[in-house]
Amino acid sequence: MRTLIRNGTVINAGGTLRADVLVEGEKISAITAPGVIETADAYIEADDKYVLPGGIDAHTHMEMPFGGTFSADTFFTGTRAAAWGGTTTIIDFAVQAKGTSLLSTLDKWHEKADGHCAVDYGFHMIVSDVNDQSLKEMESCIDAGVNSFKMFMAYPGVFYATDGEILRAMQKAAGTGATVMMHAENGIAIDELVAQAIAEGRTDPVEHGLTRPPELEGEATSRAIQLARVTGAPLYIVHLSASQALAAVAAARNDGQNVFAETCPQYLYLSIEDLAKPDFEGSKYVASPPLRPKEHQADLWRGLRTNDLSVVSTDHCPFCFKDQKELGRGDFSKIPNGIPGVEHRMDLLHQGVVAGEITLQRWVEVTSATPARMFGLYPRKGVIAPGADADIVVYDPAVRQTLGVATHHMAVDYSAYEGMSITGGVSTVLSRGSVVISDGEFHGHEGHGRFLSRELSQYLV
Ligand code: URP
Ligand code: ZN
Ligand code: ZN
Ligand code: ZN
Numbered sequence: 001m002r003t004l005i006r007n008g009t010v011i012n013a014g015g016t017l018r019a020d021v022l023v024e025g026e027k028i029s030a031i032t033a034p035g036v037i038e039t040a041d042a043y044i045e046a047d048d049k050y051v052l053p054g055g056i057d058a059h060t061h062m063e064m065p066f067g068g069t070f071s072a073d074t075f076f077t078g079t080r081a082a083a084w085g086g087t088t089t090i091i092d093f094a095v096q097a098k099g100t101s102l103l104s105t106l107d108k109w110h111e112k113a114d115g116h117c118a119v120d121y122g123f124h125m126i127v128s129d130v131n132d133q134s135l136k137e138m139e140s141c142i143d144a145g146v147n148s149f150k151m152f153m154a155y156p157g158v159f160y161a162t163d164g165e166i167l168r169a170m171q172k173a174a175g176t177g178a179t180v181m182m183h184a185e186n187g188i189a190i191d192e193l194v195a196q197a198i199a200e201g202r203t204d205p206v207e208h209g210l211t212r213p214p215e216l217e218g219e220a221t222s223r224a225i226q227l228a229r230v231t232g233a234p235l236y237i238v239h240l241s242a243s244q245a246l247a248a249v250a251a252a253r254n255d256g257q258n259v260f261a262e263t264c265p266q267y268l269y270l271s272i273e274d275l276a277k278p279d280f281e282g283s284k285y286v287a288s289p290p291l292r293p294k295e296h297q298a299d300l301w302r303g304l305r306t307n308d309l310s311v312v313s314t315d316h317c318p319f320c321f322k323d324q325k326e327l328g329r330g331d332f333s334k335i336p337n338g339i340p341g342v343e344h345r346m347d348l349l350h351q352g353v354v355a356g357e358i359t360l361q362r363w364v365e366v367t368s369a370t371p372a373r374m375f376g377l378y379p380r381k382g383v384i385a386p387g388a389d390a391d392i393v394v395y396d397p398a399v400r401q402t403l404g405v406a407t408h409h410m411a412v413d414y415s416a417y418e419g420m421s422i423t424g425g426v427s428t429v430l431s432r433g434s435v436v437i438s439d440g441e442f443h444g445h446e447g448h449g450r451f452l453s454r455e456l457s458q459y460l461v
Helices: 073-082 100-115 133-142 163-174 187-199 205-211 212-233 245-256 265-269 281-285 297-308 347-353 359-375
Strands: 002-012 015-022 027-032 042-045 050-053 055-060 087-095 122-127 148-152 181-184 235-237 260-265 390-402 423-433 436-440
Touching: 002 359, 002 390, 015 359, 042 436, 055 073, 055 347, 055 359, 073 087, 073 423, 073 436, 087 100, 087 297, 087 423, 100 122, 133 163, 163 181, 163 212, 181 212, 187 205, 212 235, 212 245, 245 260, 245 297, 245 423, 260 297, 265 297, 265 347, 297 359, 347 359, 347 390, 347 423
Parallel strands: 002 042, 002 050, 055 087, 087 122, 122 148, 148 181, 181 235, 235 260
Antiparallel strands: 002 015, 015 027, 050 390, 390 423, 423 436
């Protein structure tokens, strides 16, 4: 099957050109000047549209266990929603429960995801039990194509790792080329502030933000950076939300340290004012790190321009308002943490292009090319080039849409972006050569997505 995408503006991280893109089977086979190839089996007209490499969301949580419940998207509904929004690869997190092994955890996540995803997927591993066996099993995970390990400085008693445990895992990473991903918040201090708030009867969702001040993200980020420096391990800070944390990352990078960071659309567009919405509506915006005062947003956009923030992922972690977020009525600390967003990342970052915050090429770089390089998928993914997987988004920059629960495809009963007006939208999406979205319809199927055994990072070794 030969599909010709005609006369679009092809946007790669490295540049833009007017071209035709030929897809043969699952791969891109040629990029030519418009009109050079005259015949194909099928045609996609891309006049006045952008042709981008499919988005790569390197941070999602489908069916994730949290506080006795599970995030609401399955691997099928979540990857289908991703496709709707122009994301053709997700990297989700397998979650080691304390007392279990990394390899049994990996088996469990394969059982959840294999045969169910609508687009391609990979895994990171959350390490919540650092011991000799886990450290040894990190090597087997790497051999199985899972070479990035998330650790937590937050959530004492659940995922939390001590500095000593982090140090040991970083030593292992330094010797193997694995990537340590850090949830950098000082969970010990935060838990004290949370206990004080509850004891004083301050139980509303906004307290979630007030008890997790940005200084404690900055402090943890600095500490993670120092631990990485001592061990020689490279470091990737996940879901960076605060100016203080960004300053720590920028200083380390200026000093030549191999430190990278991602931010998420919610930190660029939403704020602690959303957490303060009345009638428990604020619970819809509870995630960790929390939404910050608006002043942080300009710094994050600047970080995206200067490359101190290299990746935008969603941290998609949907919990329904009804019955899930509501678990925390009367005690904000029991609200499941997470915000839905896998469907909207490409559109929301395109608003950054429209607003003049980032260029078109940078849009593609932070949402596709760099996550592909960072997580061992490049040049199979993350680029429109001959030989790459035909994961392609045809994007209409002129169309207008309004985000909301009535039109989104995520399996969650609210939208964090309800009523937000967006310029631009996905027109056609191909996943490995198959059209999965076109003409406002999903044409893919459960099980089309394949597991991606990833190479080591191109940046972090
Ligand atoms: O609140 C969040 N971010 N939930 C998902 C888990 C995590 O820490 O990434
Ligand atoms: Zn986290
Ligand atoms: Zn997360
Ligand atoms: Zn298929």
